[in-house]
Amino acid sequence: MELEFECSNVNKWKEALASYEARVESLNKPNLISLDDYYRKELPSLIHQRNPNPHINTTELSKLVRWKLTRGKWRPRLLDFVSSLDDSSVKSASEKAFKSLPDLTKAVSELTVLKGVGPATASAVLAAYAPGVAPFMSDEAMGAALGHSKDYSLRQYLLFADKLQAKAKVSDIFFFKCLCTFQFVVCLIVLHHLLLQLDLDIK
Template sequence: MGRKQPQPEDITLQEFQDALGRYEALIGRVSDSKGAKAGQKTLAELDKYRYEEAVQIFGSGDPKRLMGIDEVKTLVEWKLRHGKFRPTLMKLVSSNDTTAVKDTIQEAVGLYKKTADTAAALNVLTKLKGIGPATASLLLAVHDPERVAFFADEAFYWLCSGGRKSPIKYNAKEYQALHEETQKLRDRLGVRAVDVERVTYVILNERGEESPARVEDSKSRAAEEPGAKTSKQPVAKRKKEPVEETKEAVTSARRSKRTKRSS
């Protein structure tokens, strides 16, 4: 008989710590089931980078170096393997100018350190191609694992949807709701945002040992992560692209037009 799913408002610290303790074994099993292509890192290896190596480099008050395009691409690869796979997202992210990536992240992190305003920092990060609110929250979360929550599906389902895998719009309003609920749990239990993220993954995936990416309904799939804007084009009969990717292209195209007019 499976474990009863605890709720955010009544989960105890012991239940939280127990779930956190099961995360590594769970991600190992999921990683083994997914495998990896030749030359590709396994999910377990990417997970170690996301939660250990990247946090050690960027997550202190005095980061060892600025985050650049290579680190962003590794984190995006983790995101795609850990959750929903979006086929064009990596291509969009990779198309960013390397200097622009460093400068934008430095600006966003600097703003966050001065103001503790996650929404303002995310607004800066989403100027980059392929970076919607969810991916932006991941980049910021690596810089402040104590307080900043990554906009993971599991976290939103458990904290904001009563555990139901309902459609997510991946917009700033939803992220703000997730951020606020994460802070409530942090304050009540005295835990870190990064650990809330992992615990929600365990709670929602332990039974099926698979990401909700494979079980969400068609409505949810059609609304995958707005924020990564794509250009509006005549709609031919083809699969809808995830909105985090598509919306980003729209914004990129508009920025390009504005640049041409002003030049």
């Protein structure tokens, strides 16, 4: 199977979306399925239930970081930093960040004041609330959109987000809706990682 980021064939993206859950399961990583369901389904609902003052708490942030580390490189010290954060600080920072959208620079900056939260983790928090505005920054998604990079700076994140938005604008209405849904953003991010592990050819 070959799927390039520049592909504009809607059916191929539909197929990629349809295969998402099966490919997550095929990785056989402990707790990944439950953590992935939490991040894609439960957490966004919890955040939106708190309107007009959406936020997350320390427990939710810790679980988000556990999801991020489980699907990528495990860094227990990072999880320790996040788990030790004061709940009121996490609530305040996340509420300010969500209310700052669609200003990604300000939103990311509001979250990175928290110890253990860099631009990549901040983007995961924002994506849980507003995926059409703030995609999650990961190795796989960065590689697909910008080419392989170890630059996790705010500047690089803004370039990445612009690339995804541009992709949506040049495609038809279904693809635009697909790109601006949470599941597509996660699919784009994780699909490269999953397919590579399954020895499938993806660029």
